[in-house]
Amino acid sequence: MTDQHNESLGSVHSSVITENKTGWRKFMAFIGPAYLVSVGYMDPGNWATDIAGGSAFGYKLICVLFASNLIALLLQSLSARLGIVRGLDLAQASKYSYNRFVNFCLYILAQIAIVACDLAEIIGMAIGLNLLFHLPLIWGVSLTITDTVLMLFLMNKGMRKLEAFIVSMIFVIGLSFLVEMFIVKPDFVEVAKGFIPTSLTGSSLYLAIGIIGATVMPHNLYLHSSLVQTRKITRTDAGIKSAIKFNIWDTLIALNVAFVVNAAILILAASAFFTNGYFQVAEIQDAYKLLEHIFGSLAPVLFAIALIASGQSSTITGTLAGQIIMEGHINLRIEPWLRRLLTRVLAIVPAVFTILYFGETGLGSLIILSQVVLSLQLGFAVIPLIHFVSDRKKMGNFAIGPVVKILAWGCAIIIVGLNAQLVYQQLGDWEKASPTAALWIYIAVFPVVIGIALLLIYVFFRPIFFKHKYQPKYVPHGLATVIDELDVIKYHHIAVTIDFSQNDTESIRHAIMQGGKHADYTLIHVVETAGARYYGDEVMDQETQSDLDNLDKYVDALKKLGYKASPKIGYGAPAASIAKIVNNDHIDFIVMGSHGHKVIKDLIFGTTVNRVRHMVNVPVLVVKRPPAS
Template identity: 55%
Template sequence: MSKSLEEVNESVSTQNKTSIFRKILAFFGPAYLISVGYMDPGNWATDIAGGSQFGYSLIWVLLMSNIMALLLQSLSARLGIVTQRDLAQASRETYSPFINYILYFLAEVAIAACDLAEVLGMAIGINLLFGIPLIEGVVITVLDTFLLLFLINKGIRKMEAFILALVAIIGFSFVFEMFFAQPDVSQVVAGLVPSMPTDAALYIAIGIIGATVMPHNLYLHSSLVQTRKFDRSSKGIKQALKYNFLDSAIALNLAFFVNAAILILAAATFYKNGLFEVAEIQDAHQLLQPLLGTKWAPILFAVALIAAGQSSTITGTLAGQIIMEGYLNLRIQPWVRRIITRLIAIVPAVVVITVFGEGVTGKLLILSQVILSLQLGFAIIPLIHFVSDKSKMKGFEIGKVTQIFSWIIALIIVSLNGKLVYDEIQGWLAISNHPTVLWFTVVPLAFGFLVLLLYIVFKPFIARQKDKVINHSPHNLNLNFSRIRAYRKKNIAIAVDFSDADEKAINSALELGGTEANYTLIHVVETIGALMYGNTVSDHETTIDQQLLAQYLEILEAKGFKIETKLGFGKPNSVIPTIINEGNFDILVMGTHGHTGLKDILFGTTVDKLRHKISIPLFIVRK
């Protein structure tokens, strides 16, 4: 299986550092690349709209979003550190191809929405600073493709340093903006108390959540932590988890400061002066100088905006690469991938600006963030399942308390999004001249996504119950042995599936071979992961099957038989013949019941394919 971001995977060594400080410093970096996604132009739009319309009252939404982000990003980092899989790869190993194609499509929609915000933000910044028209600024943003290629070729540390420099520019710009604005500290503190001024504030609040807890960042973080090479012992993994959490806490709190500064700036200038409808970044820029009385305020604002757009577009590109390679196992040239992603964002931006004018960019930015928020559930829920799975996490799964908090966060986000979608569809139906069209298009689509959401919520729970009930419990391994006859066959292969049919198959094989024969127990893992990755798969069923095969071995060796085991991966009618033909067997013995794949082999037409693929007799034992 290919590694996530293979060109920089484990490229930064954290070992052999002379001091604790240097060791911690070696782990620092991934979260700063993540943090820029929390202060991109989409955040600016929602923060400016929130601050100008509702003053300081939505600061608590930013704080809540930051706490959510810290927990979720720590889960994402944990997945990458422990399993050496990113979120997209883990999804591909777990869900069927059909479900994965849908999840991939939704992730790409989120990337496109995010990229749209970055394109508009950079174009607006270029327009404000240099006076270049917005359409031309949008086209210029294609050039950052080459900057990304240059940075990735220089190594992940150089890229992290560049991003950190841009983050520092943003941070310092807003330190000065706060000095110019002089906000009311008591009202800032009051804004930390949860409240929802109007129904319209919900739309902005969901946009803030979508802009802060960004779905593509969850994919990105699970990959970026794998750029660190560290001791893979239990102690080394614990240390990596601790240092990465510290990295995330510092970086995301810095992002919270920037977001809060933008909202506070809007509240202290626009809301305070009765300018409640400032939603466009351009309007905010033009009003800063007369309201704050300094020419530096709008300049710093534009510089910070360009830095935010440029830094977040780099990380968005990496996320797009991770999602495509993880879900589809498809690698294309980075510059091709970058141009495709950028064009997906540029085309709608150019069309909308051309048709409706530059005055709609603020609404377009907020819409892009709401789209991000709507996609969050499809990234968060699988992530929580994966880091709660004992077989995947190998002792590093999250505890019950963390699971509860994680599910509460998922419930809050999904519930808010559900209310938003319901309200929006109701509004469309009320004002539409053709509501029937909406009933046959938008409503079924929304219902379909609800069904998908419920599926990814409950499917892992059902799968775990099946693992416990069907063929995956040690009490099913009690075998009653029949009378052993004289030696007849020398090397006997036995296909097992951990069902009650194994008893007949094994006894029949032992009758054929006696105590002097050599026996090989063969089992084929048929999960989606096994089909995709072969013997490199590391999923729950593979772990259980390995344990059960080992228990069969122990039971039969205790009886005095000479036993070996073979674990195959993929389709039984292909894998079993390969094992048989590569070995030196006299006969293959198979039972009649078990997993779907074996039942198909025994009772379906594939039994003929298996029989013709092996050069030894096939002995089918009926229950």
């Protein structure tokens, strides 16, 4: 039933085995994806909106938080259903259903949302470090760029290790707030009244939309549809039905844990600040100081520890979502560390700008603004998702029924309606604030708002009127061709890269297997000394002379065995030097030994094999490095 496409998060796709397991073992095999999603519901952006809402309006906005959680449960379950049934993430499904220009626009909007999310996590981490260790915020913001290393390490260890790390962070957050609830002693009767809906206007509406944006995050819909594909399932109706059931339970448990944590933050703010007359606590730092003032030292320390844990865990899932969105919408795949770095830099810039020009007190408002931006992007993820899971032609028996469809479209209407009201209200406020602002609104802002509204209308109507026009237009790696007959290929000139290690013998042996005694063999070694980089073939230092002598020994040994071999020395950057020799000497096959680097060393020393592959137009055989004896 899966569509033909490139695998989402290919390095961990179907990496967790669920088959041949029963009972609790099977249930535990499916547990994980929703927990990675749920950390986005507990990130520093939630903290800011919950603290601001609780301090300003007491328990009044608990109903908004509860409604947001119900919407999240429904939409995340639909996202998981899409990934399980069609084997597509939300971005890939959009790529196949909308044209290239629309996909590019959707990618830009989704990327803005991820940067907004990352912005909240940066600020949260920096504030947590500042509160615990008194580290200046500008330093804390700068230090957050280093979490790229942690992201690479966890991804390299596999999906289950990554999930275990995230669950441990959730445990730290949950435990911290459980203890804090005993300290602040909330009024549970008033808490229960908070579940009763009330009218929202002005600042309460702004905060309510911020809470929705902080809770129902658009990038989590992309993420969940991909993460469920890390489970290897039996692709029969029974197997798919079982996978959907287990993932619904996974979603229910994880998101309700997230709701309890969010409710705890809002209740904490209402109990500690609103009831004590502190109605305008919009800054996380202020919340920390007031907790210390009212309840002593333990509560604020737990608060800061939980804040750091939430920021660190959320930043990892944000990176995964960014990779999914980039590969899905515009079919661009880059290294995870570079993807992480780009997102982090784009988020650091506004944070640093705010600290420098508005001071540290402006960060709280910036976090809340980032959550409103997330909410404004929600419609562009939710509307396509509902269309995709409603399509009986593609989903078969697993398309959603009328009741779920009505509930889903009801959620979409609420989200889009509240956002439209917010935009209208905000434009009106700007216009009233300054007479000159009205001109700029009509020149710069109004056209953008109209353009985004038209895009949203197109995204809604396109699948309705062209529902049978679906076809995988952009197959990332092309379509398989018909194979009629395969002729034996003879290579006449083979290059072997030499690094004077245990790998050399294996590389030469594999090269001979390809060319036999009729081929010419060029043994290539690259000298990487500082002199070689600056002076090229004019250098003749001790290392270069030693390498030449060693290379000649290999050549002489091959000649004695009856093979035609010659040495070749390159200078400077290995990949460029190897590619230059291959292209100049008309070599038609390359054998290279893998260097055996992992993660950090790849960042430091580079990956020569991958670079060479992109610089030559001949086959490259990579020989695995033999294990150390």
